[in-house]
Amino acid sequence: MKTLLVLCLCISASLADVLEYDDYDLDPKDKGTTAIDPRGHRPSSRGRDAYVPSGGAPPPVSGRGRYRGRPTAAPVTPVEEESVEQPDAGGCTHASKQMGVICPTGCELKDTVRKQERNIKPTVADLKRSVDELSRNTNSVSRYIDGLSDELRERQKVTDGNGQLVGEYTNDIESQHAFIKEAVNTNFPSNIRILQGILQSIRTKILRVNTALVAQRDKCTTQCTVSCPIPVVSGKECEDIFRKGGTESQMYYIRPDSFFKPYRVYCDQTTLDGGWTTIQNRMDGSVDFGRRWDEYRRGFGNIAFDTGKKYCNTPGEYWLGNDRISQLTKMGPTEILFDMEDWTGAKTQARYQQFTVQGETSNYILSIDGYSGTAGDTLLTGATELFGENRTMTIHNGMMFSTYDRDNDKWVPGDPMKQCSKEDGGGWWYHRCHSANPNGRYYWGGSYTKYMAKHGTDDGMVWMNWKGSWYSLKSMCMKIRPFFQQ
Numbered sequence: 001m002k003t004l005l006v007l008c009l010c011i012s013a014s015l016a017d018v019l020e021y022d023d024y025d026l027d028p029k030d031k032g033t034t035a036i037d038p039r040g041h042r043p044s045s046r047g048r049d050a051y052v053p054s055g056g057a058p059p060p061v062s063g064r065g066r067y068r069g070r071p072t073a074a075p076v077t078p079v080e081e082e083s084v085e086q087p088d089a090g091g092c093t094h095a096s097k098q099m100g101v102i103c104p105t106g107c108e109l110k111d112t113v114r115k116q117e118r119n120i121k122p123t124v125a126d127l128k129r130s131v132d133e134l135s136r137n138t139n140s141v142s143r144y145i146d147g148l149s150d151e152l153r154e155r156q157k158v159t160d161g162n163g164q165l166v167g168e169y170t171n172d173i174e175s176q177h178a179f180i181k182e183a184v185n186t187n188f189p190s191n192i193r194i195l196q197g198i199l200q201s202i203r204t205k206i207l208r209v210n211t212a213l214v215a216q217r218d219k220c221t222t223q224c225t226v227s228c229p230i231p232v233v234s235g236k237e238c239e240d241i242f243r244k245g246g247t248e249s250q251m252y253y254i255r256p257d258s259f260f261k262p263y264r265v266y267c268d269q270t271t272l273d274g275g276w277t278t279i280q281n282r283m284d285g286s287v288d289f290g291r292r293w294d295e296y297r298r299g300f301g302n303i304a305f306d307t308g309k310k311y312c313n314t315p316g317e318y319w320l321g322n323d324r325i326s327q328l329t330k331m332g333p334t335e336i337l338f339d340m341e342d343w344t345g346a347k348t349q350a351r352y353q354q355f356t357v358q359g360e361t362s363n364y365i366l367s368i369d370g371y372s373g374t375a376g377d378t379l380l381t382g383a384t385e386l387f388g389e390n391r392t393m394t395i396h397n398g399m400m401f402s403t404y405d406r407d408n409d410k411w412v413p414g415d416p417m418k419q420c421s422k423e424d425g426g427g428w429w430y431h432r433c434h435s436a437n438p439n440g441r442y443y444w445g446g447s448y449t450k451y452m453a454k455h456g457t458d459d460g461m462v463w464m465n466w467k468g469s470w471y472s473l474k475s476m477c478m479k480i481r482p483f484f485q486q
């Protein structure tokens with residue numbers, strides 16, 4: 001017992017030693033003076049770290065675009081979608097090489113199994129209680145029978161000389177005694193045996209679940225794949241696919257140009273006439289967005305899942321990758337749509353007619369223009385609840401991309417204690433710091449406080465001009481489409 005305790009202490013101590021990227025030391029003495037005003041911006045203390053607004057953003061790619069307007073009649077004969085049969089050995093570990101790696105952990109399966117285990121446990125406990133109680137009852141009935149037997153013996157002694165009447169009475173008691181004894185000796189035990197059988201089978205099931213859990217945990221250490229048939233129709237991007245007849249929202253292969261290898265992406269072919277290439281999606285917090293520069297460059301997360309429809313019709317949480325986003329948006333004028341939802345199911349949108357992301361050499365500078373929508377234009381005008389310089393600090397247009405390991409924001413550049421990405425949860429085009437934080441931390445339920453936030457800042461999945469700093473949205477999806485005249 002003692003060694004166990006020591007072991008536990010050691011484990012928790014070593015866990016505490018593992019610092020996360022944003023667990024940098026804040027000198028507690030500093031807390032009073034460097035208190036952060038937790039509303040997107042970081043006000044400047046005059047003289048010490050004056051804020052100099054930047055010189056404006058490069059103009060986004062504009063013009064008429066590579067596509068004519070869509071033909072008025074919707075495509076009548078969609079291309080036959082042949083689904084490729086994928087070898088399937090069950091679960092998460094097997095898919096054809098062609099499908100590549102999609103789901104990073106397979107932990108959803110683990111969670112499901114865990115949930116099931118949770119449901120079974122109370123049932124087993126109940127059953128066990130019933131069995132125990134039945135055993136207790138059986139014992140007391142047995143004692144009663146014993147008593148009855150004794151009494152019978154007594155009575156037999158007494159009635160020995162007492163003739164017929166008592167004899168009949170005794171016979172009666174005897175038959176009752178036999179009946180009860182039979183019940184106790186055969187019925188009760190057989191009931192108990194049945195219950196014990198059930199208990200045993202549930203125990204076996206739990207054992208199997210445990211084994212499966214352990215196996216799953218092992219599998220979770222390596223990446224695993226999801227198998228979904230990918231439609232044969234493919235194209236430069238989702239608009240191209242739509243025009244070729246791929247009008248179902250699901251996962252497709254796209255190949256924007258011949259220098260890129262084809263890659264998987266989720267196409268939203270229903271929202272606002274479809275043709276949208278999803279570059280970011282959040283909806284359940286299953287993927288961690290506090291990631292390094294390299295990961296944001298390459299992209300991360302799960303493109304899509306098959307939820308029983310035999311194709312990948314449900315987008316996962318992912319970031320497409322800055323290189324791909326930049327490449328797609330530089331091919332021609334591109335519009336972007338932010339689709340978001342709060343925890344009551346209310347939905348809103350922000351749409352920008354022009355959206356361009358420069359390449360890595362310029363740290364993926366963001367250029368954006370042409371707002372329309374209901375969510376509020378945070379990216380161009382900043383947080384409307386702030387004023388003057390404080391609002392300017394929350395404009396995202398013209399900003400470079402920052403991650404916790406690559407600080408390109410406008411909050412005292414070079415000061416490792418003043419990095420937006422470290423405090424606000426994700427990689428983003430931080431200024432000083434944000435009015436929109438789509439890659440921030442995922443908070444269940446929406447409202448959160450600065451005491452829940454790791455650094456007291458509004459690090460949630462925030463869109464200030466819709467829900468303010470202290471409300472983290474339920475879902476957020478960023479999708480792009482080549483601009484064309486409607």
Ligand SMILES: *[C@@H]1O[C@H](CO)[C@@H](O)[C@H](O)[C@H]1NC(C)=O
Nearest residue numbers: 037043044386387388389390
């Ligand atoms: C900016 O924010 C700080 C702190 O919240 C406040 O003291 C200051 O008055 C604000 N400036 C403007 C122009 O609103």
